[in-house]
Amino acid sequence: MTATAAQLSAPASSTTPLALAITGFGVLSGAGIGIEALASALAAGHSPTADVSGMFEDPLPRRDAHALVDFRVRDHLGRKGTSFFDRSTSLAMVACEEAFADTDLEVGDASRDRMGITLGTTAGSAKSTSDYSRDTFVQERPYLVNPLLFPNAVMNCAAGQAAIRYGLKGVNATIAGGHLAMLNVLRYSRNLIGCGYADALLAGCVEEFSPQSAWAVHYAQRTDGGRLAPGEGAAVFVVESAAAVRAAGRRPDAEILAVETGVYDPPGADGTFVAGLTSCLARALKRAGVRPDEVTAVATAANGMPRFDEAEEAAVTAVLGAGPERLRVKDLTGEAFSASGAFQLAALLARHRTQPARDGELSVITTLGADGAAGAAVVRGWSRADGDHG
Amino acid sequence: MRRVVITGLGPVSSIGIGAPAYGEALRAGVNGVSPIACFDSTGFPYFMAGEVHEFQPTELVRRLSVDEWGRTSLFAASAARLAVADAGIDEEELAASRAGSSMGTTGGESQVLERLTGDALERGVHRLDAGLVRQVSSARLSQAVNRELRLTGDAVTLSTACSASNYALGYAYDLIRTGEADYMIAGGADSVGRWSHAGFYRLGALTEKACSPFDKNRSGIITGEGGAALFLESLDSALARGARIHAEVLGYGVNCDANHMVAPLRESIAACMRLAHRNAGVEAADVDYICAHGTGTPANDQVEAGAVVDVFGERPPPISSTKSMLGHTMGAASGLGAIASVLGITGSFLPPTINYSTPDPEMPLIDPVANEARRADVRIAQVNGFAFGGNNAIVMLGRYS
Numbered sequence: 124m125t126a127t128a129a130q131l132s133a134p135a136s137s138t139t140p141l142a143l144a145i146t147g148f149g150v151l152s153g154a155g156i157g158i159e160a161l162a163s164a165l166a167a168g169h170s171p172t173a174d175v176s177g178m179f180e181d182p183l184p185r186r187d188a189h190a191l192v193d194f195r196v197r198d199h200l201g202r203k204g205t206s207f208f209d210r211s212t213s214l215a216m217v218a219c220e221e222a223f224a225d226t227d228l229e230v231g232d233a234s235r236d237r238m239g240i241t242l243g244t245t246a247g248s249a250k251s252t253s254d255y256s257r258d259t260f261v262q263e264r265p266y267l268v269n270p271l272l273f274p275n276a277v278m279n280c281a282a283g284q285a286a287i288r289y290g291l292k293g294v295n296a297t298i299a300g301g302h303l304a305m306l307n308v309l310r311y312s313r314n315l316i317g318c319g320y321a322d323a324l325l326a327g328c329v330e331e332f333s334p335q336s337a338w339a340v341h342y343a344q345r346t347d348g349g350r351l352a353p354g355e356g357a358a359v360f361v362v363e364s365a366a367a368v369r370a371a372g373r374r375p376d377a378e379i380l381a382v383e384t385g386v387y388d389p390p391g392a393d394g395t396f397v398a399g400l401t402s403c404l405a406r407a408l409k410r411a412g413v414r415p416d417e418v419t420a421v422a423t424a425a426n427g428m429p430r431f432d433e434a435e436e437a438a439v440t441a442v443l444g445a446g447p448e449r450l451r452v453k454d455l456t457g458e459a460f461s462a463s464g465a466f467q468l469a470a471l472l473a474r475h476r477t478q479p480a481r482d483g484e485l486s487v488i489t490t491l492g493a494d495g496a497a498g499a500a501v502v503r504g505w506s507r508a509d510g511d512h513g
Numbered sequence: 514m515r516r517v518v519i520t521g522l523g524p525v526s527s528i529g530i531g532a533p534a535y536g537e538a539l540r541a542g543v544n545g546v547s548p549i550a551c552f553d554s555t556g557f558p559y560f561m562a563g564e565v566h567e568f569q570p571t572e573l574v575r576r577l578s579v580d581e582w583g584r585t586s587l588f589a590a591s592a593a594r595l596a597v598a599d600a601g602i603d604e605e606e607l608a609a610s611r612a613g614s615s616m617g618t619t620g621g622e623s624q625v626l627e628r629l630t631g632d633a634l635e636r637g638v639h640r641l642d643a644g645l646v647r648q649v650s651s652a653r654l655s656q657a658v659n660r661e662l663r664l665t666g667d668a669v670t671l672s673t674a675c676s677a678s679n680y681a682l683g684y685a686y687d688l689i690r691t692g693e694a695d696y697m698i699a700g701g702a703d704s705v706g707r708w709s710h711a712g713f714y715r716l717g718a719l720t721e722k723a724c725s726p727f728d729k730n731r732s733g734i735i736t737g738e739g740g741a742a743l744f745l746e747s748l749d750s751a752l753a754r755g756a757r758i759h760a761e762v763l764g765y766g767v768n769c770d771a772n773h774m775v776a777p778l779r780e781s782i783a784a785c786m787r788l789a790h791r792n793a794g795v796e797a798a799d800v801d802y803i804c805a806h807g808t809g810t811p812a813n814d815q816v817e818a819g820a821v822v823d824v825f826g827e828r829p830p831p832i833s834s835t836k837s838m839l840g841h842t843m844g845a846a847s848g849l850g851a852i853a854s855v856l857g858i859t860g861s862f863l864p865p866t867i868n869y870s871t872p873d874p875e876m877p878l879i880d881p882v883a884n885e886a887r888r889a890d891v892r893i894a895q896v897n898g899f900a901f902g903g904n905n906a907i908v909m910l911g912r913y914s
Binding site for chain 2: 181182235236239240244245246247249252253255256257258259260261264265266267268269270273274276277278279280282283284286287289290291292293294295296297298299300301302303304307310311314317318320334335338339342343345346384385386387388399402460492493494495496
């Protein structure tokens, strides 16, 4: 099936910013590796946590997580060049590999200078950095750390390694956005492509499961009365200019019509935050040229803590009403900080992939973080019901 | 596209806090490197760093509760405060505008993570401070800036290691020139930590006492810290409010070596310079000053000097390294370099490379502005930033006329 011209054309509006096209993606989450695993979990409305008690020697706050317990990078990318990768880098690289396999974008020597990477994180691999600190405390001499592992302890490791593997010489950026990372990455990517710095980007987020991240989730959830299990994974999207993709006669999997973000005082009694998220969401719809009643689904942040989830629901209801379906992706993938935002987008696209009846449907992503950051994106998606990409 | 100008400067550095103090120190070639105080350096063969001993966040930030924010976020928010004060813009007006921040960093709040690591070893991971755990996210650097100044626009923390401030400046420049934002605060912040001191030592990149970029006997970096913030707005906005215009952002270039995680690549760095010139609409011959990445490691300086000759030919402009004074402030480095360049443009001087004694015969064409600041007419300055991962970013600044 081919989407009709009417479905493909976004409404014209003077306030419409450059639309990004997604022409392929790769995702690894606690629900499994690959797009189908996430689509199945969504359809089932449930994805069990895994027993993680054997993964690390260090104590963990709980025995389960939405983690890829048996994930080994060499099973996917081979041994060569991967032996010193930490888990974050490994997850990101496999997501990049899957994204390249999923897209019809041609990558050649001529295009590598115009291709780059924008990767979101929270603090890189907290385990790699923390292990470095620990070595300085427990080694016989404080400087007896492993120099070969030093690049892992720096936040832009995964993006740098991906550039080396794929020979991508264009812009290579890492954005520490925590919960907001995916929306930061989309805005940043849109600017790069809109201003002509790049033609195509691998844009996504990664977060690893580790004792450090498990405890971070534990303390954050406990402080605000939540019970979400930790999660991990990566989702990487191939993004290009939607206009350029169409001009080349190619068909996108989705279009990102607008992304708006802001920072407000964190959710609380004064309502500043709800008003802020409301404003982001309303602004995103306006810039996308989309009416609230056209939105069919909202992939919410669903942080699992009453204060945040109530604020989010209040803002979503204020703009979209109770009508659109709510997809609580974190119930399936756990709290994976920056990767959670990428999973929201991946979940919407995974659903489109297997459901042609949804072709052209409009969805919204909402995001919020503990420190007051908020944002929303408007997404239009399509299936690949004809089994190919174009 | 709108022209973009810099109307506020906010340096928080080991040689001075605030633009006047920082500018004076640059002119005087002050050495900001001293014995490490922020962690117990017992057992480390080398124990010097460019720490900001005088940093008192309570004296600089007004809205943030300093107990709730890590040192690096407080560097960022303090620098932003200084930049806004220097810009002379009304705080209420700013808060009501389309305004945000983009801040660069290498380690983010890794010194908070380091403290938690120590706490976990000492008293167990079950008894950590939940407030401290929350401070680990590097996203908080730019969020601290926005929260401190009540900015409701973008808050982006670019964690592209040691060229991150240039990435941040470039993004802020684009948001203003395309009309996406009206005011942006851009720069970077980082803190000295045990883990990175150890890492650089083991990598063989650390020097013992003094950082001497471009010197024949240079032997490495000294880690440093601080915050840098520049206040950016459109030229029309600056003119309309009668603001003092320090300099103009002409453009920037970003590329990636895609070659090696820690070894820089000469041809790729040269390509980045050409890209920056092209995007900024300037010719190499028009560049009056290069604020070097200039880490002081044998490899970096060799590659950077080589790339400069490849691009500029037999007579490259003077190129100096503020890292000789500040140490390597990591994610703040190119931000502090940009501020130094702006001060050079407005004050007609070149910041020096201190600790310089022996010319390197391997780089005969390089003029490192040895040891003393020099009077010079700086109309166009190039700020270099290179990083782990092969991440190169170069910002071009010009005198406003």
